Amino acid sequence: MNKFLSIFIAAVCFISALSCSSAKLQSQHIQRQWMLISFGDFTKEQLIKSKAEINLTAPPEDGKIKGTAMMGCNRMFFTLEFKSKNKVEISGLGSTLMACQEMEIEDQFTKVFEKMTRYQIDGHFLTLYDDKGAEMKFIAADWD
Template sequence: MIYLCFCLCIGCASVNGTEQHIHRQWMLVSYKDFPKEDLMNSKAEINLTKISDAGKIAGTAFMGCNRMFFNAEIKSKKRIEISGLGSTLMACEKMELESQFSKDFEKMKNFVIEGHFLTLYDEKGNKIKFVAADWD
C-alpha cells in the first residue's frame, strides 16, 4: 500500500514538474531542412508562459513575419494537444518557414524535455526542436 502511494505521488510530481519546465519561451533551433542560421535570423520562437482561465497554455509563436497564437494542453507526461492556431495576416518577403510551421505545428502530439531542449514530435516521427530562451 505504501509503495502504491509512493508511485502515485512520484507520477503526479513528474507531470507537474514537466508542466513547470514547459512554461517557458523557446527558440527554434531545428526544423526540417531550414538552416539553423535562418531560424536564428528569423527570431523563430514559441512562448508557452501564459496560462488561460481554462488552465490551458495560451501560446504565441513568431517565425519571422506574423504573430501566431494557439492553445496547448499537456495531456500526460509526454503528450500535448495543440489547437486553435491562428495568425495576423501580413505579407512578407520570406514566408516559407512560417508557412511550413503553420501546417505542421498542430500535428505535433508528443513532447520531450531534455535539459534545456524541447522537442515536439508528430505521429510520423517528424520533429521540431527548441532551446529555452533563458538558457545561457
C-alpha cells in the same frame, strides 16, 4: 476501520482522477520562451535569423496554455495542453495576416505545428514530434 477504509478509497479515487487529467505543468520547465533551433530542412542559421520562437509564459487555464509564436513575420497564437505520458494537444492555431517577403519558415510551421502529438523535455531543450516522425526542436531562451 470503516472510516479508515473510506478515507483510503477516497484518496485512491482522487489520485486516479488526477492521473487521467492533463499532466501537471512544471512551470520552470515548460512555461518559457523557446527558440526554434531545428525544423525540417531549415538551417539553424535560418531559424535564428527569422527569430523563430514559441512563447509559453502565459499562466495555464484549466491545464491549458495559450501560447504565441513568431517565425519572422506574423504573430501566431494557439492553445497547448500537455497530457500524461508525454502527449501534447495543440489546437486553435491562428495568426495575423501580413504578407512578407520571407515566409517559408512560417508557412511550413503553420502546416506542421498542430500535428505535433508528443513532447520531450531534456534539460533546456523541448522537442515536439508528430506521429510520422517529424520533429521540432527548441532551446529555452533564458538558457546561457
